[in-house]
Amino acid sequence: MSNPWEVAARQLQEQRADSAAVPAPRPGAGPEPVPAGPAAPWAVVDEHSGAAFARRFGRGVLWALVGALTLLGAKSVLIPKQASAPVQQAAPAQSGPAYPADEARAVAARYARAYLAWDEKTPETRAAMLAAVLPEGADTAAGWDGRGRQDVLAVEPGTVTPAAQQQARVRVDVLVRTPAPAPPKPGAPAAPAPPAYWVGLDVPVVQAGGRVVVTGSPGMVGVPASGPAAPEVTGPQADGPFSDQTTETVKTFFAAYAAGETETVAAPGAVVPPLPSGIVLVAVESWTADQGGGADRTGTARVTWQLGGARLEQSYRVRLTRVVSTSAQRWQVASVLGGSTT
Structure with a gap:
């Protein structure tokens, strides 16, 4: 079907073209004025042009915006906004000075x-x-x-x-x-x-x-008669060959330890205070070096001492360090700690 607006525009253009036609001028006569026809109130625009598309797109966006604003207004009327609960701020912990x-x-x-x-x-x-x-x-x-x-x-x-x-x-x-x-009377033996x-x-x-x-x-x-059961503690793996290699070093150290001469057997720079006088070395019962490597090694020694007319067996953790000179190398004691804690 033809667009009525396009048909009307073509008819108006044809009328203007007919009214603009004039007869040929007579010889010697001046030109006759051409009456100006009325200007067309609209112009034909191609429906497929960019301008038409832009107008339709703009009208669509405008109506969409109007619709969204209408929905928001209706929501504010039908569903009142609920006041949000105030956020509870945690009270700062009162931290005073620690008890002396x-x-x-x-x-x-x-x-x-x-x-x-x-x-x-x-x-x-x-x-x-x-x-x-x-x-x-x-x-x-x-x-x-x-x-x-x-x-x-x-x-x-x-x-x-x-x-x-x-x-x-x-x-x-x-x-x-x-x-x-x-004693009950002079000269009588005192009771224990x-x-x-x-x-x-x-x-x-x-x-x-x-x-x-x-x-x-x-x-x-009351005072408890015994302490709680101790947990099982897994000790380090033993290094048998290294233990055999350094047993004499450890025995020599503990002999000097009891004699007050640790500076002669300790590693350079090590400070090992000697034991008090009156403590006698009975024997180094065992020496077990831990698995490891490098220039520092650690192990456990069990030593028996004699003091106060009795013998006591004790445990030590001994750290050895490798000392290298121009002609040889050897292991020497760098530190010794009582107990078997690894």
Whole structure:
């Protein structure tokens, strides 16, 4: 079907062409004016041209935008916007200064030594020692009735358990012994002294005025008869040939170790303090070098010493280093540590 707008435009152009035609001029006559026809109110444009496509595309985009805005407006009316919940900010952790555990152990150990040591002949000695670690005005008798005698041989402070209001509880293990009673009459043999034993003491302390002091009464607690089961530890693989090669080196070192002459057998630059006098080497029972390589090797030695009329077998971790000179090379001890921990 023909486009009516194109048909109308062609008809208008034909009318303008007919009205523009004039008869040939007569001789001697001037040219007659050509009446101007009315201008066409539109022009024919090819439907396949870029301008037509641009107009249609622009109208499509405009209507799409209008539709989107309409949908958004309808959504805001039909579905009200919900207020988002405020984000809870985590409160910063309140981190104060750590409890003075070292000072607490020292104060509790001093208190335990004074608390469990007494002598009815010199009660003022115990009172003065307790006053140094008690609050001002505290009772320096600390529950003692003023009778008997007991000696403290050793004190071992342990775990500090902090509590509220700057308080803490300190565990202290104390080795005590009661002296042998006096003979019933002059010249009679003295009775043997009772054996020493360990007793646990829970000491309450508090931090006040920049110091730690004992507050309140302590309590005696039991000491476990044995420790927990130890886990199985896998040791390093042994190097048999290297162990045989260096056995004499290790034996020579431990002989010098007991004699106080380690500087003659230790590696250059190594500092190995000698053992105290009175310790005698009985034997190097075994030497086992670990698998490895390089100029530094480590192994375990089991050594028997004699001291105090008895023999003790002990373990050492020994590190050897290879020393090279212009004419030869040899292995020498660079360090020695007690125990078998690898």
